[in-house]
Amino acid sequence: MSTQTQTIDPAAILDARFTDAIHAAVPDLPIEQIKTHITASRQPKFGDFQSNCAMPIAKRFKMQPRELAAKIIEHLDVSGVAEPITQANIAGPGFINVTLLPEAISSALGAMDNDQLGINIPDNPPTVVVDVCGVNLAKQMHVGHLRSTVIGDAIARLYERMGYKVIRQSHVGDWGLPIAMVVEQLITIEDQGVDLSTLSLGELNAMYKVVQAKCKAETKALELIQKAGGHAKAEIELAERIADANAAMEKAKARLVNLQSGDERSVAVWQRIYDITMTACLSTCKRLHADITDEHSAGESTYRDELAPLVQDLIDRKIAVEDDGALVVKCEGIKEPTIIRKRDGGFLYATTDLAAIKRRVNKLGGDIVVYVVDSRQSLHFKQVFAAAHKAGYDKTNPGIDAKLTHAMFGTVLGEDNKPLKSRSGENLNLTDLLDEAVSRASATVAEKNPEMPEAERAPISEAVAMAAVKYADLSSERIKDYVMNFDRMLAFEGDTGPYLLYALVRVQSIFRKASEQGVDTSSYHNAPFKLVEPSEKALALMLLRYPSLIESAGQACEPSRLCSFVYDLASAYGPFYDKCQVVKCEDDAIRNSRFRLCDLVGRVLADALETLGIPTVERM
């Protein structure tokens, strides 16, 4: 990775200057341990930035913090960046308050006004593999897939925006017994004359459930009845059902063997299921404005030939051991061993995930592998990461360990604070949920713009709905559960997706208005920034935080931090828009400065929303 070639961020410049000053004031402190603790001031009366460095250093070296602060500012050179720092800038226990020079803000904005919006792209970027989406064959997407798709795509976009090489991988559940059950069922009904070419995913999904129920033996219930000395009739009935289920299960297992050995008809039916499912799911991804396509699909089936050799490798190297008939990998610090082969010889999801880590690191070259998966899988990933490490499957080519991260997320809840389900108690279908959001958005758009023709309203409603749903999903910390509430997320006011779209619309409308009124907008691109109103300065300072924010949100795999920033930026634009006339501004220099500021705000807003994967609109 390259070092920063240019720093546009005043905070970064201050960080460098403070580091030098601290180094001079406290030579005993190794320079690499210096932390300047530069943060934006919370209140304008304390200036624009503050350094909280004096207190921790004073504590470590048993000094008086205010005296140390005084010593630091003696060595501090903030020329060209901030107003001179004097004793008066030291406050409280030793805070050092900094007020930026107006010209420093202006030139920083000017430096940010480029194609990358001030973000430094590394020359030699790392590769990051992001595990996203993860649908299952023969099943419709439900709310659970919303988060892995939306958050996963946003994390991938964040890394892309930082200039990293990103490879998305959708770990499609396309293999194993559940799929074999459906294959078996489809072959049965095809033999009865049903045309499989017209099957929809909805029908497949219904069939999946039927087949699951058919193969599920209610052994426990029978035991209970027998124990309680229950009805003989019920007992017989149940015993029959269990016999049927066992028979169905046997057929499914036989079908799995067929499928795995490449039986032509089994494979053809499997392919049909695959095509139906993926066509529908990828179209939902597209609707969600998530960059997940066919090329990102890496289903469990693609690992099928890699599992046996992998397990053999682990046996040969004595990493895996037999335990009670199963083959396990035991890792230090984890009580539960990772089972990679069942007593009956079958492989498990841990086996596939080990193969996936190996492929992602060794073959795809991932320096970082991020799993955007439900928090309930945290033990599983802890085990698999540890096992992969023990086996050395996480070694990148130069022999460095890849960084394996489980970017876990919480559950989507209903109004009752329980996992969101449909009225019939099943997982809520994602398409239904999105349709509902669109219909509500459409009603509001129509209400706000009664004269807007239907042809224009439809795509706007769609975008507004997706923005609302996605922003609601992205804006709270990943790990937290959140309650799905259409009224709140589509409220069009406050911290919502639609509010952000509206902020962007208002920025763009300034240029449309200028053009309508024949105001010259050809000469603002290189105009100097003249920030005269407090709201302009606040807006400018907010803009300047963008590059470092992208970096920190990306490193933390936390799109919610970018959401907070976008909302803060939109909120800072509000007062500016209210107080500062742009098109009608009399002063040429200020008008052009404001045009340029608006232009920058618009581009940062659009860039941030694009990085979150939220679609935008021209009007709404």
Add this chain to the structure above:
RNA sequence: GCCCCGAUAGCUCAGCUGGAUAGAGCAACGGACUUCUAAUCCGUAGGUCGAAGGUUCGAAUCCUUCUCGGGGUGCCA
């Protein structure tokens, strides 16, 4: 039993490596529309940061114990 995660205003949430008087939005109340799209902006009110100890100049943040809620826990994924 053991392990993981959460708890901040009436509601929904920020608060990143400990920093100044804990911040937003919604809801409530008051104000600003011949508008650069008011889907907005300004203001008022609202909090023993789950509880109790501890660490220190300073704790919502770190440590310990506990309470409540959610999840996981060897042959499903």
